[in-house]
Amino acid sequence: MIVRTGLTGPFPRSEALVGATRDLDRGRATAEFVEELYARTEGEVAAIERRLGLDVVTGGYLRWPDLFRPFAETWEGFTVGPLSRWFETNTFYRQPILHAPPGRVPGAIAAHLPPAARAEPARGGVILPGPYTFAGLLENRSGETDEALVHRLGRLLAEEVRELVGLGFGTVQFTEPLLVDRPPSGALAEAVVAAYRSVRTSAGTATVLVWTYGGDAIPVFPLLDRLPVSAVGVDLAETDWESIPPSDERRGIGLGVIDPRTTLVEDPVEVARIVRALHDRRRPTAIYLGPGGPLDLLPWEPATRKLHLLPAARQALLGEGGGRS
Amino acid sequence: MTTTLFPAQEIGSLMKPRWQIVGQHGEPLDETAREEFRAENARTHFADDLPAAAEALLAGRSREVGAEGVRDLGSLFAIRLFETAGLARVYDGEARRIEMYEYPIRQMRGFQFQGHVRSFDNKYYLKAAVTDEVRLEHPYHVEEFDFVRRHARAEPKLPVTGPYTLADWSYNEYYLARQPGWKGRAARRAGQRDFVIDIARRAIRPTLAALIDRGCRVIQIDEPAAGTHPDEADLVVEGFNAATEGLDAEFSMHICYSDYRALLPQLLEAKRCRQWAWEFANRDRDGRDGYEVLRALREYGDTRSIGLGVADVHRDEVETPERVADRIRRAVGYLGDPTRIWVNPDCGLRTRRLEIARRKLEAVVAGAAIARAEIEPPRR
Numbered sequence: 001m002i003v004r005t006g007l008t009g010p011f012p013r014s015e016a017l018v019g020a021t022r023d024l025d026r027g028r029a030t031a032e033f034v035e036e037l038y039a040r041t042e043g044e045v046a047a048i049e050r051r052l053g054l055d056v057v058t059g060g061y062l063r064w065p066d067l068f069r070p071f072a073e074t075w076e077g078f079t080v081g082p083l084s085r086w087f088e089t090n091t092f093y094r095q096p097i098l099h100a101p102p103g104r105v106p107g108a109i110a111a112h113l114p115p116a117a118r119a120e121p122a123r124g125g126v127i128l129p130g131p132y133t134f135a136g137l138l139e140n141r142s143g144e145t146d147e148a149l150v151h152r153l154g155r156l157l158a159e160e161v162r163e164l165v166g167l168g169f170g171t172v173q174f175t176e177p178l179l180v181d182r183p184p185s186g187a188l189a190e191a192v193v194a195a196y197r198s199v200r201t202s203a204g205t206a207t208v209l210v211w212t213y214g215g216d217a218i219p220v221f222p223l224l225d226r227l228p229v230s231a232v233g234v235d236l237a238e239t240d241w242e243s244i245p246p247s248d249e250r251r252g253i254g255l256g257v258i259d260p261r262t263t264l265v266e267d268p269v270e271v272a273r274i275v276r277a278l279h280d281r282r283r284p285t286a287i288y289l290g291p292g293g294p295l296d297l298l299p300w301e302p303a304t305r306k307l308h309l310l311p312a313a314r315q316a317l318l319g320e321g322g323g324r325s
Numbered sequence: 326m327t328t329t330l331f332p333a334q335e336i337g338s339l340m341k342p343r344w345q346i347v348g349q350h351g352e353p354l355d356e357t358a359r360e361e362f363r364a365e366n367a368r369t370h371f372a373d374d375l376p377a378a379a380e381a382l383l384a385g386r387s388r389e390v391g392a393e394g395v396r397d398l399g400s401l402f403a404i405r406l407f408e409t410a411g412l413a414r415v416y417d418g419e420a421r422r423i424e425m426y427e428y429p430i431r432q433m434r435g436f437q438f439q440g441h442v443r444s445f446d447n448k449y450y451l452k453a454a455v456t457d458e459v460r461l462e463h464p465y466h467v468e469e470f471d472f473v474r475r476h477a478r479a480e481p482k483l484p485v486t487g488p489y490t491l492a493d494w495s496y497n498e499y500y501l502a503r504q505p506g507w508k509g510r511a512a513r514r515a516g517q518r519d520f521v522i523d524i525a526r527r528a529i530r531p532t533l534a535a536l537i538d539r540g541c542r543v544i545q546i547d548e549p550a551a552g553t554h555p556d557e558a559d560l561v562v563e564g565f566n567a568a569t570e571g572l573d574a575e576f577s578m579h580i581c582y583s584d585y586r587a588l589l590p591q592l593l594e595a596k597r598c599r600q601w602a603w604e605f606a607n608r609d610r611d612g613r614d615g616y617e618v619l620r621a622l623r624e625y626g627d628t629r630s631i632g633l634g635v636a637d638v639h640r641d642e643v644e645t646p647e648r649v650a651d652r653i654r655r656a657v658g659y660l661g662d663p664t665r666i667w668v669n670p671d672c673g674l675r676t677r678r679l680e681i682a683r684r685k686l687e688a689v690v691a692g693a694a695i696a697r698a699e700i701e702p703p704r705r
Binding site: 239240241263301 | 439440441442443444445446447449452454493494496497498501502507508509510513550552553554555582583607608610611639
């Protein structure tokens with residue numbers, strides 16, 4: 001059994017960074033001070049990721065105001081819109097407004113990646129919006145149909161992936177909660193598959209993961225199993241693991257085993273029991289364990305505490321020091 | 326139903342003035358803080374009710390005034406700001422509260438604070454976990470209500486954070502851990518229901534009862550989390566009904582930044598709720614009609630009054646009175662009955678500078694006056 005572990009979304013800001021960014025907004029801290037603290041805290045997140053033996057180092061994406069903002073602020077065709085609720089959470093994002101067919105700006109997203117991830121790209125994890133979630137949550141005034149927009153964003157994100165893999169990044173993770181919140185069907189579902197085909201082609205040998213969360217993945221599993229990626233991740237706090245279907249194809253599966261909606265720490269032995277059962281049922285090429293949603297729904301300390309579940313579950317599955325390859 | 330069309334009300338917190346923050350820490354006011362105090366006092370005479378405290382504070386004797394005395398002045402400051410802006414119902418801008426979640430939670434046992442969570446951009450809130458059975462230390466908001474009742478010239482309207490929001494904004498350890506097996510969706514829902522009902526019955530209802538005993542007649546139950554999980558709208562209602570069971574007051578429910586249609590019709594089962602105070606202005610731009618959702622209430626035949634959000638609290642741009650009036654006109658068109666409409670900001674104004682907050686409130690009142698001059702109340 002091959003078990004990989006890593007963050008699947010942003011990590012919370014430290015209490016010091018919370019205070020500093022608040023002070024910045026109130027004119028009580030300088031941008032230079034906050035910038036220095038960002039860099040130091042990203043380094044701390046990366047150090048935690050390494051210390052826990054996670055396979056992917058992300059640096060926590062602490063500077064990203066939301067999943068779309070770097071795109072809405074740098075890509076052509078967008079403006080930043082009003083606050084909107086981020087799925088069923090008490091967090092909000094500014095909805096991108098697309099006024100014309102979008103255009104990618106080379107280098108713009110790479111410049112927004114945490115330096116800690118850029119410093120060690122082979123192990124560095126890139127976290128991007130999935131084309132379906134991106135297309136579905138922006139306000140589309142471009143005149144393009146939903147399907148055409150998913151196709152186009154898929155091609156643009158594929159170009160992004162080509163650039164990032166060219167910089168040495170070994171893992172690209174797409175955030176796709178909308179796939180389980182509002183499952184696509186018909187031509188839209190085909191557009192999603194095509195978008196990931198574009199991404200897969202651009203990614204070469206890099207690992208490409210799609211993470212869903214916040215909803216029950218069971219109804220959409222037939223589509224998830226068609227996505228041409230290394231693995232699709234599901235949120236086990238929302239998805240009944242006993243209903244996950246077997247798979248005929250040799251592919252990986254992602255399991256969101258940390259529930260970021262509660263500080264209650266999951267039992268690694270119970271997690272190992274579930275993972276073994278799913279391994280026996282699906283015979284995946286690899287199992288990717290991570291949080292079942294953005295860990296920044298928790299404050300820094302409990303998020304760090306809960307992240308220890310990943311090495312503990314791996315150890316419960318594979319024994320001391322096992323399973324790393 | 327209102328006798329004067331489109332009366333204005335506040336909806337929650339105001340940013341605390343700098344002199345209050347400095348003063349309640351026992352530090353002498355610097356010149357900027359003193360000037361801020363004097364300028365506002367010249368405008369509203371808020372310190373007339375506590376001249377000795379005001380004089381001591383301005384003389385640099387914050388410790389003599391004491392934190393509570395400074396908060397009294399902060400409360401008067403907000404009351405008079407609201408009143409001079411022309412509001413018919415006022416409170417104290419939550420001058421004594423840290424914010425709408427932390428304050429009530431600190432009045433209860435069974436919680437442990439965990440740290441800050443980002444709401445958006447650089448905005449955060451402190452979040453606690455429930456680690457034991459909820460218990461109320463003592464009813465809260467009572468002293469602050471007494472103070473407002475003694476000093477307000479307009480009708481006091483008290484905001485109280487609702488049980489569903491307090492539960493949703495907390496991490497559920499205790500009630501979730503009691504559920505057997507893997508903590509999936511069904512276990513989470515069952516644990517959350519126990520949590521909501523315990524907060525409603527053990528903490529909020531006794532607090533509301535104490536407030537009503539002290540003469541509180543208008544109470545806004547804040548449930549900004551209600552829209553977070555639309556499939557839990559029944560829990561919002563269960564919590565509201567449990568918290569208000571057997572109590573007699575004019576209750577309203579404030580919900581913001583939500584898909585209201587997704588909460589209907591379940592929300593309409595809130596038995597003792599007489600007004601929906603919702604946010605609309607934030608979504609009323611870029612060519613979109615933020616008030617169109619009011620159709621849904623008409624479709625369901627709901628006849629409760631509306632606290633109509635006509636000022637966006639997340640932007641500094643101050644609405645013109647004409648724009649406010651236009652929003653009221655559209656709401657009247659969707660509801661069909663102007664007597665059901667109160668006007669207010671979308672939500673609390675605590676994220677806006679005080680000068681912006683004041684101008685927004687004045688625009689709300691001025692816009693209501695324009696609409697009032699145009700729209701006839703229906704003949705009954």
